[in-house]
Amino acid sequence: MKMAGNVSNIVLFIFVLLFSSSSSSSSSFVDAHNYYDALRKSILFFEGQRSGLLPSNQRLRWRRDSALHDGASVGKDLSGGYYDAGDNVKFGFPMAFTTTLLSWSVIDFGKNMGPQLPHALDAVRWGTDFLLKATCHVPDIMYVQVGDPYSDHNCWERPEDMDTLRTVYSIDPSNPGSDVAGETAAALAAASIVFRKRDPSYSRLLLSRAVEVFDFADKYRGAYSNNPNTRRGACPFYCDVNGYQDELLWGAAWLHKATRRREYREYIVRNEVILRAGDTINEFGWDNKHAGINVLISKEVLMGRADDLKNFKDNADNFICSVLPGIARSEIQYSPGGLIFKPGGSNMQHVTSLSFLLLAYSNYLSHSNHQVPCGDGISASSSLLKHLAKRQVDYILGDNPLEMSYMVGYGSHYPQRIHHRGSSLPSVKIHPTRIGCKAGSKYFLSPNPNPNRLIGAVVGGPNVTDAFPDSRPYFQESEPTTYINAPLVGLLAYFSAHS
Incomplete structure (x- = not known):
């Protein structure tokens, strides 16, 4: 044990050396960050995404x-919820994931939020209120998206002026969507924990609905992006590439945490192999829940309460070792400035989600006095993981080569031309006359900064070389999303109290 601890300290020293030198050009950042201010702004962002x-x-x-009038075409009230990013569509899959991660942030780090906790609770509830509307007719039907993305993406207009198709997409027993339904069950179950003592009646409603939605997801199995009712709306925007199996385990894990019912624990154990719990261990996001499942369930194992779930802890340990920089088995790429980087768009979603885990x-390690064995005498300590998360x-x-904050409104140098319709077009107060579908194009193409600051929005971020084009057309780098910010809320809460 002593040798492993020493080696772990050596790894930590190498890590600090590597990432301190990689950002040494950012010499102007000598003062500690105001994590509380960043926390306040990260939560405020969600008010800008409200529908x-x-x-x-x-x-x-x-x-x-x-x-x-969302939902009017099917005779339902589907108003509310969140726009996922810089567009005006309400995609249920990422909205549910956002709500789950906001809830997890409050569950684990709400005690560190101080006066911002009520605003965080409002952000969770804005999501769950919509999810309750979308699931009130389960198991007959569940509504999973409002807005035709092709019509929406053909326009650049404010949500207040919207005249694009508000098509309602749904799943049912003949046209299943276990992925979006499983994630929704997870969101409702996680939120029921958040409100258990704060609003017991609301918590009970959330939990009973979570049970119904999970049963629906499990009984009628299939991916919503393979469903002819929803495929056109889901793909290629939020197409389920990873499969629906992980969302079933994810939903069961949150229901077990919320209810402590043995049936959900038995479900997890029984379906561990069938639902591929050990797949793609270094992925976590709206499409892939594997690393999150393993970390969430591992808390039970580390506390000595679930030996039958030990495989999940082993998977979680493998996940940790796969993201550590500076060791041979690292499977995550890092930019020269030290940022986690994974191929594809909107890289900051990976940065915040993986850092949250x-x-x-x-x-969990600290409370159980454990370390993560990574082979060759190397072990990762709790302090090492905190340091890596804080570095991100x-x-x-x-603290990066461009000395740019990627959170709008934080610091003196941040993105000015984010890919976001409402932020980039004049507000209704300034320009009360309607701005039509194509009339907004001149604002999209303008080199001028956005007139409305979407405070707290974190954009997709720089590329693997730490370069960042502050330009609306580069949407993969300049577009904010709710699922970038949701895990960041928990991170900022912790570091605001432990900086």
Whole structure:
């Protein structure tokens, strides 16, 4: 044990050396970051993504009511919820994942949020209120998306002016969607924990609905992107590439955490191999829940309460070892400036989600006095995981080669031309006359900064060489999303209290 600890310290030293030198050009960042200010802004961002009738306490005042008649085409009220990114579509799959991660942030780090906790709870509830509307007719039908993405993406207009197709997409027993339904069950179950003591009746509603939605997801199995009812709306935007199996395990894991019922534990054990719990261990996001499943379930194992779930801890340990920089088996790429990088668009979604898991697992390790064995005498300590997670957060906030904060409104140098319709077009207050579908194109192509600051929005981020084009057409780098910010809320809460 002593040798492993010494080697772990050596790895930590090498890690600190590598990533301190990689960002040494950022010499102007000598003061500690104001993590609390960043936390406040990261939560405020969600108010800019709200759809529906805005409340009287709305703080981002350049936004107005929008999409009040969503669901009318099917005779339902499907107003509310979140726009996922810089467009005006309500995609249920990433919205549910966002709600799950916001809830997990509150569950694990709510005690560190201080006066921002009520706003975080409002952000969770804005998501769950919509998910309750979307699932109130399960198992007959569940609504999983509002808005035709092709019609929407053909326009550049404010959500308040929207005149694009508000097509409603749904799943049912003949046209299943276990992925989106499983994630929705997870979101409702996780949120039921958040509100258990704060609003017991609401918590009970969330939990009973989570049970119904999970049963629906499990009984009628299939991917929603293979469903003819939803495929056109889902793909290629939020097409389920990874399969629906992980969402079933994910939903069961959150239901077990929320209910402590043995049936969900037995479901997890019985389906561990069938639903491929050990697949793609270094992935976690709206499409792939594997690393999250393993970290979430591992807490039970580390506390000595679930030896029958030991395989999940082994998978979680493998995940940790796969992301450590500077060792031979690392499967994650890092930019020269030290940022986690995975191929594909919107890289910051990987940075914040994986960093959240590193921090959560670090806390579980610390409370159980464990380390992660990575072979060759190397072990990863709780402090190492916290350091790696903090390094990623600091990069986002400005400790990077460009000395740029990738959070709008934080610091003095941040993206000015984000790929976001409402932010880039004049507000209704400034320009009360409607701006049509194509009339917004001149604002999209303008070199001028966005007139409305979407405070707290974290964009997709720089490429693997740490270069960043502050330009709306480069949407993979300049577009914010709710699922980038959701795990960041938990990270910032922790570091605001432990910096």
